[in-house]
Amino acid sequence: MRRVLKAAILGSTGLVGIEYVRMLANHPYIKVAYLAGKGSVGKPYGEVVRWQTIGQIPKEVANMEIKPTDPKLMDDVDLVFSPLPAGAAGPVEEEFAKHGFKVISDSPDHRFEPDIPLLIPEINPHTITLIDEQRKKRDWKGFIVTTPLCAAQGVLLPLAPIYQNFKVDSVFITTMQAVSGEGYPGVASLDIIDNIKVLGENYDNKLIKEVHRVLSETKRNVNDSGNDVTLSATTHRVATIHGHYEIIYVTFKEDVNVEKVREAMDNFKGEPQNLKLPTAPSKPIILTNEDSRPQVYFDRWAGEIPGMSVVVGRLSQVNRRAIRFASLIHNTVRGAAGGGILATEFLVEKGYMD
Template sequence: MKKIDVSILGCTGTVGQRLIEMLYNHPWFNIVSIAASERSAGKTYKDAAVNWYLPMDIPEDLRDTTVVDTDPSEAEAPLAFSALPSEIAKEVEGKFAEAGCVVTSNASSYRMEKDVPLIIPEVNPDHLQLIDVQKENRGWRGYIVTDPNCTAIGLAMVLKPIHDHFKLDTVYVNTMQAISGAGLPGVPGLLITDNVIPYIKGEEPKVMNETLKILGKMEDKQIKFADFKIVASCNRVPVIDGHTETVFIRTKEPADIEEVKKVLREFKGEPQELNLPSAPKQPIIVREEEDRPQPRLDRMAGTVPGMSATVGRIRPGFDENTLLLTLISHNTIRGAAGAVVLNAELLYAKNYL
């Protein structure tokens, strides 16, 4: 398979750094340019990424690579991975798509647009049908595909098989979100150490609205949102990586707990069928221990570290139509960079590139 040249937009933040990690030596993609804001453009990557977040070193042959501006004429590649801040992604990603580039984006700017696919490859690959609608609506030669909010990804992936088998009625989710989700430089230490912050700006509407879009159905060239009720409460906690979510679920059909565990364990999707490089063999891992999952122990679970969601404490509620569970997913891998990469792999495997 011939490698495709790619650019990384927003290469200096936590997600951009994860993209460097996941795309360097990728079997299908070849990094040819790295781009960032005017503040970083013109610098070498080692000078621009001064707050390096990962335990691995910057790859040697990228250290002295010059960071270019986020302009299609400078970041020349047919495929762009965007880790841009949402406040600038709307304009920049649109310019790239208009210029004929395929943009697979982690930014929130286009997620809820009616003609933009919001994709978890195991959950809703059929939503890629919106690509043709998007190009027709906007007159773009390229297009944009987005991945969901880092919290919504783990949640929607776990809810998918439950919804398919038992039909969701109501979901209450309480999140305990890692500090890496706030980006760099992140939450000041004096605010988060020995503390829980019970509010993350804009997070709760994203979790609720994006989940309903992801689990919706394609009808007449548009997405009909899922019709269950969902409420979210989002908290920042002093954990470096890995979002924990406790979920109360009411189903329309009786949900036997052992059957719920079975459908979660057996859940697979197109990435597993297509054997995509970044796809874990088991997207959902079920733990039976009474004190699992835990972020420190489970965030890197799976055959592709950080790309599986881990679920535990699956237990009955107050009747046969209610249950509770706890899930963990890695917010900067499965919830961000890994999701962007997996989306691009799906596009390539399905001949959208």
């Protein structure tokens, strides 16, 4: 039996925060010990939270009081999940790390620092050793580990087995993302009723840059540096609540058989599966052959650990050197809270949480 870890959830009333609360309610060894917020401080969690997810508010947290986001009040806490808004997150997370806390962040503020892991445990597990470097360099007792942008994870999980096994030339991504991806209040209804919200170049580039970093940290089985992969994304929000849906075209430097690609995806596994981590789905990629799937409403909660698997469908051969597929990721689960919990479990196994 593992030692119980006591966790604080920052931004606990947010769209990512509620998924941490939901998923940790039955976790074998991580317990919610502290719920932090900002505007809602002082109120009982169950009264103020917008519970925009499945199931009901767990009884054990409904009456917990929301407390300030202050490391000095968290004596009893072993680790800190930080789904704080961009901008606010950066300094807060550094302060926590300085105070000795292990911080798992879903915010974008530290995603491009070379000594801070941008971790998907199935894809770039070895990057956790950056923690040692980070602590040394920054003289921190604690540390920060980040998870990538939800939409980037929806690309990376299905792309990883392809990139590992084939000589990829270009990746062209078109996204249709859910409104919950911008938090609350987030997307204005006037932007999304009878409309598609164009996210624009900055967002496109953010997505690409994160995919680039994680790909560059992916070990390959093919004799090809992979350095010159072209990546492009065109990003949008549509009127869906949860679930980012993305159409991905991949071209290759040599002929590729789509059945081999399917096999690679189907067999895709990583350390979380090998280690049987509690929040690891047995299949990080669920493949569907149905012509009209994945669909956001019906598939975003797929898998034995709902929302932790990416659902891939529409996989087909475009020409000898090109394939196409659709990927659906639950943005606040695998794309945020679930990814954060999985990262934590992996760090536990590797001794970083002791």
